[in-house]
Amino acid sequence: MLRTPTGGAGHGTATAGDRLMSIGTVLSQLRDEFPEVTISKIRFLEAEGLVEPRRTPSGYRKFSPEDVERLAQVLRMQRDHYLPLKVIREHLEALARGEQVQLPAQAAQREPAAGSWESDAEPRTAARVGRAELLAAAGVSEEELAEWESYGLVAQHEDGGYDAESVTVARLVADLGRFGLEPRHLRAVKAAAEREAGLVEQVVAPLRRHRNPQTRAHAEATTKELAALSVRLHAALVQTALGVRLH
Incomplete structure (x- = not known):
């Protein structure tokens, strides 16, 4: 049975009698199915609360078979359904509560609705905003935006629009400017x-x-x-x- 990372059997400090594995052993087991997985990836999933291995008194991670099964489930849901980690976590928590849950169709088989945003874990084409919209969002003048562009902080796409990241950058540059930090x-x-x-x-x-x-x-x-x-x-x-x- 899968456990949630915040509790359940196996949570705590590793002891000599436990059937536990090092992170290197876990990596070897997972790579048969997930050749792209790395130790950094496993540590990232731990940091995001998707798995919580035990620790030896000296601080080394020790993973149970249930931990490895949970990691494999997370990696499958990312690979096969392109789900964001938040959704994966909620799905696993629901399973741990005994709830019947169904995963969405595989992302490769789904077509996003016209004008909609795709799943957070999928490549997506961000909606574009025009120059006037960007100026309004950042609360700056045309001259200020032109200066930012001259320093390469913000750039138009070939279609003349700006993506969501450009809007975020513009707002942050504007906020920093209020503290006297200039584009240079x-x-x-x-x-x-x-x-x-x-x-x-x-x-x-x-x-x-x-x-x-x-x-x-x-x-x-x-x-x-x-x-x-x-x-x-x-x-x-x-x-x-x-x-x-x-x-």
Whole structure:
């Protein structure tokens, strides 16, 4: 029986008599079905609360057979249904409560409704907004937007519109501007983001070239997860640096 990561049999500290496995052994077992899985991926799923291995007194992770089964279920739902982790977590929690739940049809077989957004875990074509809408969303002038574009902070697509990420960037640049940070100050931030994107691409590129079409399709979800981890690391490093300088 599957357990939720917040409780159930096996939660706690590992003891010598338990049938538990190291993260390397878990990786070897999962890779037969999921060749793209990595130790970082397993740690990411743990950080997201989808599995909670025991810990030895020295802090090493130890996984039970139930943990491995749960990880396999999570990976199947990502691979076969392209579900976001939040939905996967809710589905597993419902199963643990004994509820009868049904997964949605495989994403590859579904066509999104006209004008709708696709599943958060699928590649999607973001809705575009026009220049006037972007200016209104960020609360800035045409001159300010033109300056941001000159520094490469915001860019139009070939169709002349701006995607959701551009709107987010514009709002953040505007907010930082209220503290006196100008576009020229943000060039270093953009350069760091491009370097981080390059690191993500190094990891994902082999998945996109893989013979298995499911592995290639999984590259997009892996990209998002790596990007999320990169953002969290960046934020933690900034906080650490500020803590050192301010104390």
